[in-house]
Amino acid sequence: MYEPQGGLRIGQRAQNVFSRRELMSLSSARRFGGKSEVAAEPWLRISRVAMACSFQVIVEPAGGAGMKSAYACLDEVDRLESILSVFCAKSEVSLLNRGTTNPFPAGPELFELLKQCERVYQDTEGAFDVTTGVLSRCWGFQDRKPKLPAPEVLAATRRSVGFHLISLGEDRSISMNAPGVGINFGAIGKGYALDRGAAIIAAQGTKTAMLSAGCSSVLVLGAGPDGSGWLVGISHPVFKEQRLGTLRLRSCGMATSSQEEQSFEAGGERYGHILDPRTGFPSRGVLSVSVIADSAACADALTTAFFVGGPQLAQRYCSLHKGVVAVILMAGDMSRPVVIGSSDHVTVEVAHA
Amino acid sequence: MNMSLAVRSIGRRNFLKAISGVPALAALGTTAMMRGPRRGGLVRIALVGYGMQGKNLRSALDPAIMELVAICDIKPTVKQDVASNAGVRWYSDWRRMMQEQNIEAVLIATPLCNHADIATGCLEAGKHAFCETSMAMDVNSCRQMSQAAQKSRRILHIGYQEYYDPLYWAAYHNIIQAGLLGDIHTVKGTWHSYDSGRVKNAMNDVSFDPRPWGYESEDQLRNWRLYRRYSRGLTVEWGGPLVSLMNWFLGAVPVNVQATGGIYSYKDGRDVNDHVYATLDYPNGRTATLSLIQSNGFEGSYTQFMGTRGTLMIGKDLALLFTEAGSRPATVAVAKQNGSQPLLDSSASRTEEASNHAVLTGGGNVEHGGNLEAFQEELNAFCGAIRTGAPLRCDVTHAYDVARTCFAIDAAIEQKMRVRLPSLAVNNHVGIDDMAASESQYV
Numbered sequence: 001m002y003e004p005q006g007g008l009r010i011g012q013r014a015q016n017v018f019s020r021r022e023l024m025s026l027s028s029a030r031r032f033g034g035k036s037e038v039a040a041e042p043w044l045r046i047s048r049v050a051m052a053c054s055f056q057v058i059v060e061p062a063g064g065a066g067m068k069s070a071y072a073c074l075d076e077v078d079r080l081e082s083i084l085s086v087f088c089a090k091s092e093v094s095l096l097n098r099g100t101t102n103p104f105p106a107g108p109e110l111f112e113l114l115k116q117c118e119r120v121y122q123d124t125e126g127a128f129d130v131t132t133g134v135l136s137r138c139w140g141f142q143d144r145k146p147k148l149p150a151p152e153v154l155a156a157t158r159r160s161v162g163f164h165l166i167s168l169g170e171d172r173s174i175s176m177n178a179p180g181v182g183i184n185f186g187a188i189g190k191g192y193a194l195d196r197g198a199a200i201i202a203a204q205g206t207k208t209a210m211l212s213a214g215c216s217s218v219l220v221l222g223a224g225p226d227g228s229g230w231l232v233g234i235s236h237p238v239f240k241e242q243r244l245g246t247l248r249l250r251s252c253g254m255a256t257s258s259q260e261e262q263s264f265e266a267g268g269e270r271y272g273h274i275l276d277p278r279t280g281f282p283s284r285g286v287l288s289v290s291v292i293a294d295s296a297a298c299a300d301a302l303t304t305a306f307f308v309g310g311p312q313l314a315q316r317y318c319s320l321h322k323g324v325v326a327v328i329l330m331a332g333d334m335s336r337p338v339v340i341g342s343s344d345h346v347t348v349e350v351a352h353a
Numbered sequence: 354m355n356m357s358l359a360v361r362s363i364g365r366r367n368f369l370k371a372i373s374g375v376p377a378l379a380a381l382g383t384t385a386m387m388r389g390p391r392r393g394g395l396v397r398i399a400l401v402g403y404g405m406q407g408k409n410l411r412s413a414l415d416p417a418i419m420e421l422v423a424i425c426d427i428k429p430t431v432k433q434d435v436a437s438n439a440g441v442r443w444y445s446d447w448r449r450m451m452q453e454q455n456i457e458a459v460l461i462a463t464p465l466c467n468h469a470d471i472a473t474g475c476l477e478a479g480k481h482a483f484c485e486t487s488m489a490m491d492v493n494s495c496r497q498m499s500q501a502a503q504k505s506r507r508i509l510h511i512g513y514q515e516y517y518d519p520l521y522w523a524a525y526h527n528i529i530q531a532g533l534l535g536d537i538h539t540v541k542g543t544w545h546s547y548d549s550g551r552v553k554n555a556m557n558d559v560s561f562d563p564r565p566w567g568y569e570s571e572d573q574l575r576n577w578r579l580y581r582r583y584s585r586g587l588t589v590e591w592g593g594p595l596v597s598l599m600n601w602f603l604g605a606v607p608v609n610v611q612a613t614g615g616i617y618s619y620k621d622g623r624d625v626n627d628h629v630y631a632t633l634d635y636p637n638g639r640t641a642t643l644s645l646i647q648s649n650g651f652e653g654s655y656t657q658f659m660g661t662r663g664t665l666m667i668g669k670d671l672a673l674l675f676t677e678a679g680s681r682p683a684t685v686a687v688a689k690q691n692g693s694q695p696l697l698d699s700s701a702s703r704t705e706e707a708s709n710h711a712v713l714t715g716g717g718n719v720e721h722g723g724n725l726e727a728f729q730e731e732l733n734a735f736c737g738a739i740r741t742g743a744p745l746r747c748d749v750t751h752a753y754d755v756a757r758t759c760f761a762i763d764a765a766i767e768q769k770m771r772v773r774l775p776s777l778a779v780n781n782h783v784g785i786d787d788m789a790a791s792e793s794q795y796v
């Protein structure tokens with residue numbers, strides 16, 4: 001699928017991109033030569049801050065139905081944040097992390113999400129692990145005051161890392177099998193919220209919409225206004241004015257991770273915020289990962305996993321899981337992303353700078 | 354009103370500034386995409402008045418739909434500009450220009466005092482007229498224009514641009530008409546500026562003498578909005594668009610007006626108010642307040658519709674919606690496609706501030722004189738109406754209702770009394786003559 005093409009500078013037209021007029025023609029715009037006027041309604045972008053980022057829903061107005069479904073979706077995101085965020089002191093996950101009740105009787109959302117996390121953890125050879133929150137705190141990323149941890153502190157922290165230290169019971173109970181184990185859904189929670197929000201939008205009859213969270217997690221319902229797919233760009237992590245490529249998405253989730261936004265330098269080395277749970281250190285060598293999968297939660301989780309495991313892990317995973325596509329930019333070649341896997345839900349157009 | 358801590362922390366001033374100045378992205382699905390010559394060919398347009406608004410109109414002309422054949426302006430410097438455009442003729446006298454058979458429609462962007470004469474002359478010459486807001490200086494002038502349109506069977510359109518702004522159109526259909534606000538009882542409109550409104554830079558042609566054209570001095574021509582002889586000032590020029598939006602969204606016209614105001618800040622020779630405050634009583638227990646001030650820019654310009662289920666704050670290109678049912682506020686904007694670019698660029702997760710920044714800087718064409726996209730929509734619709742008879746979104750009765758509401762505000766200030774407006778029906782295409790009969794006492 002990977003075919004290098006001319007560099008796509010943001011603001012420059014890419015091949016096979018919607019033209020404005022093509023977009024316009026999708027709607028029921030009135031015709032100049034016609035007798036009657038049928039007013040087309042502009043699509044709406046409804047956004048709200050949640051989970052420390054902006055959640056957005058782009059939806060057709062549909063006489064007010066689109067707005068209502070978008071609000072219902074954003075309300076669901078709020079509800080999930082109150083359950084899943086470690087920054088809400090009374091959230092279920094905060095109560096779980098407190099460790100005062102073990103086993104912990106989980107609600108359906110928390111348990112369902114942890115089951116997803118367990119599956120991705122196993123399928124990615126431990127590269128994706130929601131127990132790395134303690135590591136993130138140890139490195140200072142959680143408080144946005146990053147620093148090199150002392151070796152003995154890091155070693156002690158690592159003893160609390162690993163999904164194998166968690167047991168999920170048949171009765172929806174969660175057991176922490178070592179002291180200090182904690183869960184942080186920072187690498188999957190936004191995607192999960194988009195999946196749940198999209199389900200609400202779909203249940204209300206909306207056939208196509210685009211949902212996003214903080215620009216990193218995306219979920220598209222349907223194939224966009226004209227049925228040819230929702231057009232989403234991938235920003236270059238270093239050359240901000242350029243794109244790595246564009247994607248035409250149809251009924252799928254998509255996510256992007258890079259370390260540029262959260263990193264620091266110490267002793268001449270740059271350390272990013274994506275930590276390898278197997279070593280306790282920030283992962284190296286990968287600059288940006290975008291993943292397309294059947295759900296936003298899965299795409300979210302896999303970006304972190306492939307960041308940690310690199311193209312080799314992505315190759316192994318994609319060979320076993322059809323419908324997953326990864327676009328990976330390595331530090332050694334900032335001009336050419338590698339595209340791994342294939343899916344009927346996406347058309348990838350990759351560029352090189 | 355439920356408001357998140359994040360929203361509170363932005364601060365009221367920046368908050369309102371944000372909603373009044375945020376450019377939105379190009380509309381995904383908007384109206385009036387009329388491509389290339391159609392039946393009847395290009396609409397041949399002339400433009401009267403080549404100041405800021407005239408230039409805005411010119412920049413919004415779609416060459417696939419209309420052809421600019423002539424420009425009229427009393428300033429000789431315009432002639433030099435026009436001379437560089439092959440095929441566009443220049444006139445200093447609009448009456449002479451009306452004799453040109455090749456012109457089908459005229460765009461009028463002159464000082465308010467000229468609207469009635471030029472629009473009437475245009476219609477009587479068999480040409481369609483697109484007149485910038487407001488309609489005219491007084492009720493009689495409005496009637497004169499309306500009668501000319503009816504008699505000539507030509508289109509008279511008054512340019513209340515919000516009707517063609519995708520954001521306002523979307524807000525009207527998807528929030529107001531969808532009933533998301535519940536019963537609206539309170540409306541607040543502000544136009545706050547700390548600018549005197551006086552244009553200070555000298556004209557290019559200092560030798561130009563505007564007196565033959567009815568302007569006492571070059572300064573008065575340049576600053577015509579500050580003089581009652583040429584304009585109705587703050588109330589009409591800046592209050593008019595707010596009243597238009599209130600009348601449109603409420604589907605009604607005020608029944609009573611109370612107001613106060615005066616020249617408080619700028620003792621610079623102007624004779625129109627620089628502060629106006631009005632209370633407009635609409636039928637069914639709905640009240641709107643209007644605050645037009647030129648001594649303080651706090652809050653900027655926006656209109657706020659407060660219903661039993663929610664509040665809509667709407668300014669240029671971004672609407673904020675707050676619900677009263679426990680749901681947190683959300684920002685509503687027109688989802689726009691910026692040219693041929695993707696709707697979203699995926700990147701590492703951005704924090705709230707950064708991600709909002711990405712949205713706010715997404716594009717758009719908001720200029721001081723208006724929204725270019727809305728101008729284009731409106732002009733295209735005007736040409737569509739000429740060629741096909743398709744109705745325009747904003748009819749003359751609406752413009753007339755806005756004008757007489759503004760006149761009533763001025764009358765309430767001058768007479769220091771409550772002014773009652775005769776009951777009228779909005780969107781009634783006929784009968785301005787009848788409706789205006791009992792209004793002369795306040796105009």
